[in-house]
Amino acid sequence: MELHETSYKLKSPSLVGRNALMAGIIGSLLSIVGFFLNSPQFFHAYLVAYTFWLTLVLGALFFVMLQHLVGAVWSIVLRRIAESIMSAVPLMAALFIPVLIGMHDLYHWSHADAVAVDHVLKAKSAYLNTTFFIIRSVVYFAVWFLLSRALYRASVQQDSRFDHIRLAKMKRISAAGMILFALTTTFAAFDWLMSLDPHWYSTIFGVYVFSGGLLSSIVAITLICVFMRRRGVLSKEITHEHYHDLGKLTFAFMVFWAYVAFSQYLLIWYANIPEETIWYHARWIGSWKAISLLLVFGHFVVPFFIMITRPAKRNLAMMTTMALWLLFMHWVDHYWLVMPTLHQEGAALSWIDVATMLAISGLCVWFIWRRLSANAIVPVSDPRLAESMEFTNV
Amino acid sequence: MNSANPTSGHLDPEPLIAGNQTFRSVTERVCSIVEAKTPPIWFIAIGLAGSLAILLFGLIGYLVWEGIGIWGVNIPVGWGWAIVNFVFWVGIGHAGTLISAILFLFRQRWRTSINRFAEAMTLFAVICALIFPSIHVGRIWAAYWMFPVPNQMSMWPNFRSPLLWDVFAVSTYFTVSALFWYVGLIPDLATLRDRAKTKLRKIVFGLLSLGWRGGNRQWKHYELAYLLLAGLSTPLVLSVHSVVSTDFAVSILPGWHTTIFPPYFVAGAIFSGFAMVMTLGIIARRIFRLEDFITVKHLDKMSKIMLVTGMMVGYAYACEFFIAWYSGNIYEQFTFMNRAFGPYAWAYWIMVTCNVVVPQLFWFRKVRSSILALFAMSILVNIGMWFERFVIVASSLSRDFLPSSWDYYSPTIYDVGIFVGSFGLFLTLFLLFIRFLPMIAMSEVKGVLPQANPHYHQPAGTHGGSR
Incomplete structure (x- = not known):
């Protein structure tokens, strides 16, 4: 795997795409078997894997819009990677x-x-x-698709010739996009995850689902960077300073996730209203208790103490480990959101959980990798690119 | 970082500080406010503000003498303006901490022009806030019961009570904010000391500046301390108002008990805090001719933050309303319908207009660069945010589960007097601050001047030196 010198496109884009597609196909076949053997298990497992990836993809969309809106320079060299992730919306x-x-x-x-x-x-x-559920779902996908396509296209068009108007346009799309994004993500979280228990309700639920998605998209960007760096791609352009900043964002949004999760838990625990506590009660029965505690410690406490130091954020081995771990925790989080409606007596892992995850992950990685190889891997004509590569943490 | 890059064409960011300042002109400009003869308008202002502060203390005296019967609180609305004012003032403080801590970590260098007085505002707002919990039961001699101190009655506060968490959250907040503010002041205090012409000033600023010499080693430690304090203050931006929100949200009262309260309160606090920074900033830049330091660009950026936080608040209103319906719970549904169309509908719609509708004007660049419009809007936002807390407190309490105990709450003249008086105290402290301490962080502003860049080249044909 290497880069074309002038176009900054991935040459011989390695076997990632093909391997991922194979994994996706094998996973899909296994999932189909799972569907015939145990369809409730299949659908719940599928929803876990699906919302895992969907929130990640939407997190990347948010990341791109946020960088445009705040005029961030440090992240420009990472922008195409985030844009490639977000352009998986049609697949989703x-x-x-x-x-x-x-x-x-x-x-x-x-x-x-x-x-x-x-x-x-x-x-x-x-x-x-x-x-109405179907209508809403169509609306959500339409919004996400139009936003991600508009931002991706404008960014790619900019590669051939830089244009201030286009940059301003991306900013404008992001400004309006943020509002649409907040509303659609919230209601999608209500529809697809919260309504699994249709009696239960929580106003912060949309923010909760969003916070986990944003965190996982940041660690996904980190993983892609590290993966390419190992193969000598963008190893000079994406410096330790970028990893340091990605580490800070990972840390910040991990804490944000914990803050939102804790806010929800504390208020429901304290008020002790049966209609609300029932949701946590279901996640405290049998082995669900262990999963709940795993989330507390694995998604927050332990990573908090590991990631808080400066050396940890500048150590690529540590960053990779933490990124993989937090992705796993994101899956546990969604497993914990979805599965208690099916397995009320306790967590029961099934091979179908693995198969559906393999299927969707394979397809998503294949699709994202294709987008990543289709165009320059950094926004080459952005005049601030040099500045982005040179920045240092003070 | 947005350092100047010659290749970036008109993406080249405009200088943060206008008027082609030099290091010397920055010092002159900022110090002269503190060193010059007191302008008459200052005396008029502090006369007015001080009178209101005296009104506050007088009314507190009357409250202690007579008891809280002088207020409008009664069953069922047992929490009236006191808690509304407490939440309002704590919220105001949040912009200062966001500017000094979070914007610092985000490398937002434009913050240097406004952080000093925003932080000062934080301290004064928290002081105003702390008055209300201390007086709200009318028995200030028992105020120390808020603290978990051993006493002869073996009484302990309820550690499960958010009211106790408030004591810890707000006092931590005050302590850290004061430290942060003071650490930031040290180099500027040393500048004032070095420029002092009278013995008294020399001694006072000499003591306050803690022997600052501006050596390389001192700066190195100073910057590390600043970074650490910023890191420590960052969680406080979220935690303080989250804890304040639990005062309401841990209850089972419809309209109070909703899980989005913590982040919603934080967003609202930053929203109102920025509005206050803008109100005071616009007045100060006008009176002290600081337009080069607090530029229209600064106001523009602050407007954008207010637009974002205002919409977060709007999101929370909408979310609450939707979930109240979605819950299928008739009490939840009633509470929100009652807010919008019940006896407090007037307050509700003031809140929605000021907090959600008015900020939409920030979308327009014309508005964001019109000082007059921004000034008016910043005041409207503060009105709206006060009403938000009023709506939460009054509407939910006045009509709870039992219709036979419903009542309409109205404040008395003493409620109003104490609230207005708290503004007097706030402004008095602020006026004292701008008279005696540098309201712009000189050392930090110098750091964002182009001359501070190691690659800076003086443009040909110009010479340094003061304007």
Whole structure:
């Protein structure tokens, strides 16, 4: 794997794409077997893997918009990587189809007979009904698709010739995009994850799902950088200063995730209203307790003490380990959000969980890698690129 | 970093400080405010502000004498303006900490022009805030019960109570903010000491500047200390108002108990704090002719932060409303309908107008560069944020689960007097600050001048030196 000297495109883009696609196909085949053997398990496992990747992709979209809005210079050399991740939105839309197929297995409120005897669900049926659910999902994907495509296109077009107007345009898209992003992500989190338990509600839930997604997109960017660096690509352009900054953001958003998670937990625990505590109760039964504690320590306490130091953020081996660990924790987080509705007596890992994760991860990595190889790997014509490569942490 | 790069064409950021300043002119400009003869307008201002502060203390005296019966609080609204004012003032402080800590970590160098007086504002706002919990039961001789001190009655505060968490959160906040502010002041105090013409000034600034010599080693330690304090202050930006929000959110009262409260309160605090920084900044730059330091660019950036935080607040309002409906819980639903269309609807719509509708004007560059518009909007935002707390407190309490105990809460003249008086105290402290201490961080502003860049070349044909 190396870079073309003038176009900054990946030459002979290694076997990543092909291997990922193979993994995706094998995973898909296994998942199909899983579907026939145990369809409720399949659909729940699928939703875990799917929301894991979707939040990651949306996190990257947020990252790109944020960098545009604040006029960040240090991150310009990383921007194309984030843009490649966010451009997986069409794939995510296609991969949403199995969720729609599995609606009846996933969402209790989609059963008319269950709603008919449940006055709370009846009261919500203006919102929680199949038709409106599908309409909303289409709207979310339309918004994300239009945003990510507009930003990706403008950025790639800029590679051939820099244009101030285009830069300003990306800023404008990001400004409006932030509002659309906040609304769509929140309601998508309500629809696809919170309504798994249709009686339960929490106003911070959208922020919670977003915070985990943003964190995982930052560690994903770190991993891609390290992966390419090992193969000699962008090893001089992306310096330890960039890793240091990525480390700071990883640390900050890990703490932010913990802050949001704790806010939700504390308030529900303290008020002790049965309608609300039931959700945490379900995550405290049997082996779910262990998973809950794993999240507390694995997603926050231990990484907090490891990542707080300056040397840890500048040590690539440590950063890689932590990035992989936090991605795993992101999966645990989504497993913890989804699975207690299916396995109420305790966590029960199944091979289908692994198969669906393999399927979606393979397809996503393949797709993202394709986008990464399709164009220059850094925004080559951005006049601030040199500055971005030279910056140092004071 | 946005250091000047000759290749970046008109992306080249405009200088942060206008008027082609030199190191010397910065010192002259800022120190002259403190060293010159006191302008008459200052006396008029402090006369007014001081009178209001006296009003505050007088009314507190009356409150202690007579008891909280002089306020409008009663069953069911047992928490009235006192808690509203407390939350309002704590919130105001948050912009100072955000500017000095978080913007520092984000390498936002434009913060140097506004951080000093924003931090001072933080301290004074927290002082105003702390008055209210201390007086709100009318028995200030028992105020020490808030602290977990051993006493002969073997009474301990309830450690599970957010009101106790407030004591820790706000006192930590005050301590760290004061330290941070003071550490930042040291080099500037030394400058004042070196320029002092009278014995008294020499002694006072000499003591305050802790023997600062500006040596390389001192700067090295100083900068590390500054970075560490910024790191320590950053969690405080989120934690303090999160804890304040739990005063309400841990309860089971509809409209108070909602999980988004902590981040929603933090966003609101930064929103209102920036509005106050803008109000005071606009007045100060005008009176002391600091337009070169607090430029329109600074106001523009502050407007953008207010736009963002204002929309976060709007997001929280919308989220609460939606979830109240979505919950299927009739009490939740009633509370929000009651807010928007009940007896406090007027307050609710003032809140929505000032906090959500008005900030939308910040989208327009024309508005962001019009001093007059910004001034008006910053005041409207502060009005809106005060009303937000009022709506939360009054509407939820006045109509809870039992309709037979519903009531309408109105403040008395003493409620109003104490609130207005707290502004007097705040402004008095602020006026004293701008009279005796440098309101712009000279040493930091010098650091962002082009001359501070090691690669700086003096443009041909110009000479350094003062303007």
